[in-house]
Amino acid sequence: MVGTIRLLGPPAIERGGVPVRSPRGRKAWALLGYVVLADRPPSRKRLAELLFADADDPLGALRWALAELRRALGVSDVLTGDPVVAGLDGTMTVDVQELLATPAFGSSLLEVRGELLEGVELASCPEFESWLLVERLRLSAAVEARLREAAVSLVAAGRAREAIPYASRAVATNPLEQGNHELLVRSLAVSGDRSAALRQVAACEDLLRRELGIEASPALRQASTVGPDSPTELPLGGRAAAVSQLEAGRAAIVAGAADAGLQCLRRAVSEAAHCHDAGLQARALAALGGALVHAIRGHDEEGAIVLHEAILIAEQAGDRATSVAAHRELGFVEVQAGRRNTAEIWLAKAQALAETDEEQSAILGVRGMNSSDQADYPAALEQLGESAELAARAGDPRQQAWSLSILGRAHLLRAEHSQAAAVVAESLELVRQQRWIAFLPWPQALTAELDFRAGRLDQAADGFEQSWTLGCQLNDPCWEGMAGRGLGLLSADRGDYRSSVDWLDQAIKRSSREPDRYQWVHAHVLDAAIDLALDRSDDERARRLLPRLAALAARCDMRELVVRAHLHAARLGDARAVGAARSLAAGIDNPALTPLVG
Structure with a gap:
């Protein structure tokens, strides 16, 4: 009989739904949780340092704890080797892994209670405590x-x-x-x-x-105004009207007329439903859902529901292409919100259905964005590079520009400024050729930051100001946050700390004002504000902002920003934070981060 390890709430081991004898000691539970949830199997040396450093024989204490866990689990060939491999497949299930791997919409999801390893607190193991808090x-x-x-x-x-x-x-x-x-x-x-x-x-x-x-x-x-019988636009002329409204809505969205475009797309959905054309209805729903996500701020919740509807109807109609697009857009919503696991599920489904270069390019672009946000730079560089190549081959310059800009950001975060400058310049040129005004502030801000890093302060100021002005006109919190951050750093470099604080406070406020904000930008701005405050010995400001960054980075699985939050804590006097930062940074391939953690 396969048993169950429960790590959410008070930890327990069950067989047939009945609790069995628990391992002795909180460190045994800590050890089990760490091995099961680690990104890669940890070495015995690492585990001994993490949990048993205060023992006379740390490796001996580790061996005893592993043996105790095997006795409690009732399985002899698990938790073995060096590095220690859990090896639980076929013998035990783990509630956390089941939750993350399975789209559990049943009562089991509602029954989840308590935090990870509830009651397991190890004050003598500060690095483990830091890991546990983040997890x-x-x-x-x-x-x-x-x-x-x-x-x-x-x-x-x-x-x-x-x-x-x-x-x-x-x-x-x-x-x-x-x-x-x-x-x-x-x-x-x-x-x-x-x-x-x-x-x-x-x-x-x-x-x-x-x-x-x-x-x-x-x-x-x-x-609150929607309802089971919410009025929609009255159907006018059946399928021809639906097609006309769909085309008009798409054109209006591309032209930047969001309100008119949304009105047309809602009419298209209504017309298509009225004439019982499932394929057309699915395409209209997917277009409406995408517009709610991209063309107007604060409507991702409605957009996600519409995209779910699009998938249901597209599957009934056998419309593969629409299903791919809707899956990808749902993945994008989750990436922006920092919900990594659900993002990956949607994007994996989209990629499994995709057939064309254009489809694969768009999916890889979002996956690369997700990887970059998580600080998985090798994956991000590969995904974004391939996305840009496929977009060029498919004749999709907007997707090419988008993917190149995210690729440039990854190089910038790695302090690979020459590579960043090359791809960001290419992205900016494509955006200008396409007259893609709604996206222009993003590559402008990246270009300005590269100018700033190179000491070209006048060019940087022009770029940040242009990005800020256009971002405000577009009412886009992401663009405003990035540009405001840059203007804050520029003010500080010119010796005006008060002005820099004002700009960074504006950037923090604007990047977080919408419920569907891009969480990475919000965290990126917070990180810059804290770093600058510490550089200017403004510890009070840093202490006030740090908990926000630490919690946001952990909840959204932004690993490099989790590390940076620990480094900020170390500068504020937390002696344990450096070791935790070093441990958490171990799996991050970023040459710009390595010297910071020592």
Whole structure:
């Protein structure tokens, strides 16, 4: 009989649903959790240093703990070798791994309670404690992502009432994330309980004002206006009208007329549904979902539900291409939000369905963005390079420009400035050729940062100011955050620390103002603000900002920014933080990070 290891909540071992004798000592549980969750099998030397450094014979203590775990598990050929391999396949399942690997939308997901290794605290093992804190935040975010995924899928499938418990748990898991409240409000409204939806809106508004000092975005209250029989645009002329509205909507979105484009696309969805053309309805839904994600801020929650609907109808119609596009867009939503596991699931499905160079290029671009955000630079460089090549071959200059810009960012983060300059210049040229105004501030900000790093301060100032001005005109928090960060660094370099603080505070505020913000940009800005504060001996400001960066980086699995948060803590006097940073940085291939961790 296959047993179960429960690491979420108070740890336990079960067989047939019945608890069996637990291993003795908290360090045994700590050892099991670390080996099971480590990115790669850890060496015995590493485990002994991490957990048994205070023992007279650290390796001997490790051997005893491994033997104790085997006795408790009732299996003799697990947790063996050097490095130590868990080897649990076929003998034991682990609740954390099951949660991350399986789209569990059943009651088991609602039954998840407690944090990782609850009650296992090892004050004498500071590096393990640092690892455990990061893992607890990361896994809490993974549970939240799965709850959200279940709720969105159920709403899209017309089962909004069943979505309510999942959305409610997502709110309870992370109550300061407005998107979770919006999802619950939408679930309540679509199920027909508008009174409860409005009460949830009010509760969220009060919470955000009290805890964060911010107002909820308009999308929250808009979500309460939908319902089981929400009015749509009246159908006018069947299939021909649907095709016309779809083409007009796409053209308007490309031209930057978001409101008009969305109106046309909503009409296209209504017309296609009225004439019972499933393939056309799926294409219209996918176009509408993509526009809600990319063309207008604060509507990713609605966009995700629409994209789920597109997939359901595309699969019924046998429309592979639309299904690929919708899967990819859902992956992009998850990448921006820092929900790595669910992002990878959507992108893997998209890649399995993709057939053309154009499709593969777009998917690889988003996967490369995800890899870069996680600081998996070798994967990012390969994925983004291939994406740009495929886009060029497919004659898709916008995708080529997009992928090159993310590739340039990866080189910039690795301090490979010549390589970064080459690909960012190519991206910027393509963007200008395409007159892609909505994307222009991003390569402008990257170019300005390269100028700044090279000491070309006047060019950097021009570039950041252009990026800032256009970003504000576009009302894009990502572009505003990147440009504001650059202007803050530039002010500091010119000796005006007060102005730099003002710019960085603006960048922090703007990069986080929407519930569907790009979390990497928000964290990148926080990191710069803390680093600058420490350089100017403004420890009070650094201490105030550091918890935000540390929690955000851990929850969104941004490994390099987790390391940088520990390095900031070390500069603030945390003697344990350097060792933790060194340990956490071990698997990150970034030549710019290596000298910082020693």
